[in-house]
Amino acid sequence: MLNKIExxxxxxxxxxxxxxxxxxxxxxxxxxxxxxxxxxxxxxPDLAKTIKKGDIIVAGKNFGSGSSREHAVITIKGxxxxxxxxxxxxxxxxxxxxxxxxxxxxxxxxxxxxxxxxIDFDKSTITYGSGIEHFNRYPEFLGKIxxxxxxxxxxxxxxx
Amino acid sequence: xxxxxVEKIFSEKSGNDVKAGDYVMANVDYVMVNxxxxxxxxxxxxxLNMEAKSDKIIIIPDHFxxxxxxxxxxxxxxxxxxxxxYNTNFYDIGKGGVCHQVMMEKGYAAPGRLIAGxxxxxNTYGALSSISVGIGSTEAGVIFxxxxxxxxxxxxxxxxxxxxxxxxxxxxxxxxxxxxxxxxGGAAYKCMEFSGDIKYIDINERMTMANMxxxxxxxxxxxxxxxxxxxxxxxxxxxxxxxxxxxxxxxFEKVFNINMDEIENSIAIPNSPDNVKLISEVDTKIDQAxxxxxxxxxxxxxxxAALILKNHKINKNVRLMVVPASQEVYNQALxxxxxxxxxxAGGYFSGTTCGACLGGYMGVLGPDEICISSTNRxxxxxxxxxxxxxxxxxxxxxAASSILGRIGTPEEI
Numbered sequence: 351m352l353n354k355i356e357x358x359x360x361x362x363x364x365x366x367x368x369x370x371x372x373x374x375x376x377x378x379x380x381x382x383x384x385x386x387x388x389x390x391x392x393x394x395p396d397l398a399k400t401i402k403k404g405d406i407i408v409a410g411k412n413f414g415s416g417s418s419r420e421h422a423v424i425t426i427k428g429x430x431x432x433x434x435x436x437x438x439x440x441x442x443x444x445x446x447x448x449x450x451x452x453x454x455x456x457x458x459x460x461x462x463x464x465x466x467x468x469i470d471f472d473k474s475t476i477t478y479g480s481g482i483e484h485f486n487r488y489p490e491f492l493g494k495i496x497x498x499x500x501x502x503x504x505x506x507x508x509x510x
Numbered sequence: 511x512x513x514x515x516v517e518k519i520f521s522e523k524s525g526n527d528v529k530a531g532d533y534v535m536a537n538v539d540y541v542m543v544n545x546x547x548x549x550x551x552x553x554x555x556x557x558l559n560m561e562a563k564s565d566k567i568i569i570i571p572d573h574f575x576x577x578x579x580x581x582x583x584x585x586x587x588x589x590x591x592x593x594x595x596y597n598t599n600f601y602d603i604g605k606g607g608v609c610h611q612v613m614m615e616k617g618y619a620a621p622g623r624l625i626a627g628x629x630x631x632x633n634t635y636g637a638l639s640s641i642s643v644g645i646g647s648t649e650a651g652v653i654f655x656x657x658x659x660x661x662x663x664x665x666x667x668x669x670x671x672x673x674x675x676x677x678x679x680x681x682x683x684x685x686x687x688x689x690x691x692x693x694x695g696g697a698a699y700k701c702m703e704f705s706g707d708i709k710y711i712d713i714n715e716r717m718t719m720a721n722m723x724x725x726x727x728x729x730x731x732x733x734x735x736x737x738x739x740x741x742x743x744x745x746x747x748x749x750x751x752x753x754x755x756x757x758x759x760x761x762f763e764k765v766f767n768i769n770m771d772e773i774e775n776s777i778a779i780p781n782s783p784d785n786v787k788l789i790s791e792v793d794t795k796i797d798q799a800x801x802x803x804x805x806x807x808x809x810x811x812x813x814x815a816a817l818i819l820k821n822h823k824i825n826k827n828v829r830l831m832v833v834p835a836s837q838e839v840y841n842q843a844l845x846x847x848x849x850x851x852x853x854x855a856g857g858y859f860s861g862t863t864c865g866a867c868l869g870g871y872m873g874v875l876g877p878d879e880i881c882i883s884s885t886n887r888x889x890x891x892x893x894x895x896x897x898x899x900x901x902x903x904x905x906x907x908x909a910a911s912s913i914l915g916r917i918g919t920p921e922e923i
Contacts, residue, residue, distance in 0.1 A: 365694060365782070369889045374868040377546045378574060378581035380553075392896035412695035415727060416889060417868070418630040420550050420647040441699050441729055442630060446646035489533055491660070501648050502557050510656045 353472050355432050355453075357406040360397075361463040362390075364410035368422040368443065371414065377421055382428030389425050403430030406469070408461045410436065414443025423450050433469060435459065435476065448492055451500035457485040512757035514666040515732050516701040519641045519754055523624045530665040530761070538566065539623040541653040544609045544864075545571035545582070547628035547646075548589035554651025555592075563657040567598035568618060570609040573864045578871040607836025607862040610634040610804040613642075614717065615838050620743055620751035621735045626653055631804050631886065633724045636731030637716035638739055639753070641701070643730050664701045664729045665763040666756070667692075671706040673771030678920070681715025682806060682884070682904035685722040686776040688768060690786035698727035700763065703756060707770065708733055713742045714810040721805045722886050725783040775919060777882075778902040781890045789907060792917045795827070798881040799912035800893075801905045802833030803867040806884035809834075809842045815909035816848040818920050819855040825915030830857035831873045837862055857912070869893045875900075882911045 376388050389398040407426070413436035414422060423446040426434065434447065437458040447454040453469075457476055461467060467478040476483045487493065498504040513521070517529055524534035543551045548569060555562065569589050577583035593600035599618075606612045610631055613619050619635035625642040626632070628650040635642035645659065653659050669688060702723040708716070716733050723731040733739070735753045743751070756762075775789040801807065801815050812834060824830045832852050834840040840862055843849050852859050866873030867885040875881055875894030881901070883893065888900035901917060910920040 367889050369868075369887070369892050373891055374573075374870055375874075377870075378579060378585060380550050392891045412698065412727065415695055416630065416887065418547060418628055418632075418644045418646060420547065420628075423646075424550075438695070438698065440695065440727055442644050442646055445649060449646055449648045491533070501652060502554055505558060505652050505656065510652070510658070 354468065354470050356466065356468045357404045357432055358402065359461045359463060359465045359467050359478070360401060360405050360407050361461055362407060362409040365412045365415060366409055367416035368414055368419050369416055371422040372419065372425045377419060380421055380424060382424050385421055385425040386428030389429055398429065401429045401431065404432050406467050407431055407434045408459060409434065411438050413439050415440035418442045420446045423447050423452060427452060448495050449501035451496055453496055455485050457483050459483050512759045514701070514756045514760040514762065515703060515754050516641055516664055516666055516730065519622060519624055520661065520663045528663050530663050532663045534661055534663060535658055536624055536661050537658050538626045538653050540566055540568055540618050540625045541650055542568040542570060542609055542613055542625070542627040542632070543589065543647065543650050544573055544629055545575055545586045545589055546573040547650065549585050550647035551628055551651035551654065552588055552592045554648040555654040558652065558655045560655035562596040562598065562654050564596050564598045566657055567596070567654055568613065569593040569598055569600045570606050570612050571603065572606065572608045573868065574870050575603050575863060605837055607834070607839065608804045608807065608864055610721070611808065611835040611839070614638060615746065615836055617746040617748040620747045621739065622752040622754045626650065626659060630724050631721050633728060633731045634717055634721040634804060636720040636723070637713060637733055638742065639733055639735045641730050641732065644724065662699070664699055666701045666703050667697050668762040668765045669702055669704045670765055670767045671704060671708060672767060672769050673707060674710045675770045675773060678775065678906070679773050680904040680906065681711060681718035683773055683776045684770060685719040686778055686786045686902070687773045689722065689725055689784045691766065692726045694725060694782050694784045695727040697723065700728050701730045701732055702726065702728045703732040705734060709736065710770065713738050714808045717808070718805055722783065725886060775904070775907060777907065777917065778888055780888050780899040780901070783887055783902060789903065789917070789919055792901070794880060794901065795916045796882050796911055797828065797879040798873065798875065799828055799830045799908045800866060800873060800881055800883040800885065801908050802831070802835065803864065803885040804835060805886040806905050807833060807835030807839065809839045811884065811905040812839065812843050812848050815905050816851040818906055818909040818923065819857065819913070820851050822855055822913045822923065824856035824912050827915050828912050830912040831866065832857055832859045833865060833872070834862050866893055882908050882917055884908050
């Protein structure tokens with residue numbers, strides 16, 4: 351995993367549920383290319399087009415609540431989002447994010463849309479417009495899953 | 511050291527003495543996937559190049575079956591081919607139903623078991639004293655091969671139920687009331703353990719309550735095992751099970767005292783299941799009434815609805831959809847003449863599917879349409895167009911509303 355990442359901020363609110371992230375009518379495929387254009391389309395029809403590879407989502411409480419659909423993470427990965435920061439994550443979304451090798455960070459920050467943000471995983475710091483925040487590190491083995499690029503690679507390398 | 515039920519079960523399944531907050535590698539008794547979450551799991555499994563633990567795997571197509579389009583047919587075929595190739599447990603169209611109902615009916619869910627399901631409402635089997643947790647698809651594919659998975663042992667919120675519910679109060683009313691207190695995400699990562707006067711709550715009502723702990727963000731739910739549990743399990747449970755309960759002095763992170771005798775008929779208004787009002791405060795006109803799903807599509811629910819619909823007609827502006835939660839429920843409704851009553855009232859009775867609960871098909875809502883539903887979620891656009899609205903209530907309220915043409919109660923008919 352990269353020790354540092356930097357990107358443009360996309361701000362979302364509290365309680366963003368997986369029905370919003372990717373409506374159920376698109377769940378007849380799990381192809382990231384087909385899912386990505388429909389990200390949050392009910393609420394923000396143009397958002398998927400706005401997001402660029404490397405952008406970082408900054409959200410509020412309970413991000414990814416609702417259904418277990420891994421399609422939500424696949425959609426976000428398909429857009430090229432490099433990291434998600436949220437005040438808190440719904441638990442299955444959190445597992446799916448880690449298991450797909452996307453770094454998820456629990457932190458409360460008041461970022462501005464399209465601002466710049468830097469994350470230093472070694473120092474556990476987030477630097478953005480109005481300041482620096484520290485975040486808690488993952489338990490070691492979760493960090494390793496992300497390092498390996500997801501659960502499948504981890505299971506193979508650890509010979510479960 | 512005293513422990514909660516969930517700490518005991520994770521200790522047994524991990525072979526270590528564990529407590530809330532610990533990360534464990536646990537042996538999973540069963541892993542379940544459906545037609546939506548299954549294909550990604552099959553893909554993950556194939557990448558591992560390992561043997562399948564076939565006895566532990568249960569495949570239940572339910573979301574978009576019978577297939578609604580070619581892509582859905584491909585997904586269905588993917589999980590069916592996998593099930594046949596590896597000889598897993600498999601419930602094909604006409605033999606199964608909504609995955610959670612099947613897991614309980616067919617005896618997979620039982621006290622003391624650890625069950626992982628790639629569907630968020632896997633929490634439901636807590637009604638039968640299982641620890642059952644919703645997981646993602648990739649990790650389900652890993653369990654197919656390894657039979658184990660990492661978990662964080664959750665803290666427990668004890669929901670102490672006090673008193674006897676009034677007549678006409680259902681499990682749905684009780685859990686909506688609890689959701690109005692705990693809120694969406696308010697029990698995130700926790701085990702919601704129901705204790706106290708559970709003797710007043712039938713197994714099917716417990717299933718509704720356990721099912722909607724998901725809407726509080728809970729990792730799992732747990733009801734103590736009692737005579738009602740044992741009676742349900744008899745003649746259906748597969749294998750042995752062990753009855754486990756929390757120690758009286760276990761460490762509960764929070765205790766909620768809920769006076770069941772004070773609960774009134776309740777309804778979740780758009781756009782969140784925790785946005786709860788009393789039925790008496792809502793009289794919105796409706797376009798659709800929906801009875802079905804893993805939350806409230808059981809035989810008891812259809813019986814109650816039929817009793818209200820008997821000798822009445824559905825309002826001319828409303829369509830009533832009744833979708834049994836399983837083939838077993840369908841067969842029983844047929845045998846008891848309930849389907850006759852529903853269709854004679856002008857209702858639409860279909861085969862089993864998740865269908866419209868998640869806006870899939872078979873009852874999707876158009877722009878600005880309003881539905882009263884016995885299901886579990888009313889997020890923006892959940893059952894169809896983003897401007898459509900969903901109200902959540904118990905099946906008797908849904909049936910009564912379909913006759914009234916607006917949200918109302920059986921007493922108003």
